[in-house]
Amino acid sequence: MAMGLNSLTYPLQYEDLRPKTDPEITLDIDPIDEPVNPETGFEGIIGRSSGLRSVLQMVETVAWGDSTVLLLGETGTGKELIARAVHSHSPRRDRPFVKLNCAAIPTGLLESELFGHERGSFTGAIAQKIGRLELAHQGSLFLDEIGDIPLELQPKLLRVSQEREFERLGSTRTQKVDVRIVAATHRDLEGMILEKLFRSDLYYRLNVFPIHVPPLRERPEDIPLLVQHFVQQATRRMRKTIDTIPSETMEALIRYRWPGNIRELENVIERTVILSPGPVLRLSPRDLKSRVTPGHNADRHQTLEEVERNHILMTLKETRWVLSGPSGAASRLGLNRSTLYFRMKKLGITRSVESCSGECIDPLMKDSRRSRSVAKKTCDPQDAAAWRARSRTGNEVCSGAGP
8 A cells, every 4th residue: 555645635644544454554756747835826835734824824914015024933944935935925026036144254244245345445345346235126135144143234234124225335325225124033132132142123123024934843744745845856866766755764754853944854855865775765763863952042042141150160160160270260261260259159150068179268268377267168188188289379269059
């Protein structure tokens, strides 16, 4: 018994498609000439899940206006395809769609790339350059990874979004531009505002119509369609024939959490097609092993204070909680000893008596006699001797109750 992927209805229930006594059932891929997902009308976007349908409904709603769109979601979820869909369903569809990855261009060149420059405006500017804004005139400008744009450029971008005007680098002539901005990021922009890494006024200007693109693990019913599509693409490029996907392979692909989302799925399928010797797709178990936690994003889950606290803790553990001296934590962190101590106090970083080597002494007390007479908590005579040896070299040990 076999069944073509394009004939299935979703969501899939593989256990209902095969007899309980036959573990070798496979799903065959039938050659098809039409797109995998023709009914959506969105080129390149594959899937029938409710999450994806909700996104596409929002795209259709906002596309016909000129409002700024902010696409939010993890890396690899297809935000660029959604941005193209906004453009292709808008009245600007016959005009340019210009994209710029703000994270891929060095900070020193990003201003020139976005706004353009005049000849001689800086060293190496041997000719006039038209920026992406001008190229996108009367069309759409897609700013990918907007969270990586430097703070010094954000006021200029804010002016473009509000006033629709700008100056090229090295020019005093103000130019008007008619462009629709679609921005995308995987970062937590609100968290970046709290950390003073992103301007709140620019965020509110971009956040006119936010669209959250769901990760692949939240739309497992789309995985069979995507697998079929990527297998067909890969076999066409490699001139190979893969016409069968074992049901256990498909189930493994559906169960996997896909921290890299659709981009990771595409790469796994391409590698699997390369390694499959015959017409059956053979998936190696090691292809679905990742040390990356799905949905983990340090920018999203850690505040600046948490990052600082973790970094100080790691340095203290590496130095065995020695603060001062050439090999102490203060030196490694580039701080004065007193500054480090007060940062630790503010962040609640202390050390337990159980883990203390020697006598737990207030590191700010410079007088050794006074230090030994205040709040002594001796752990072990050998540890105390070790502490005295450290104190002779000027290295002071942290005190307190540990994290």
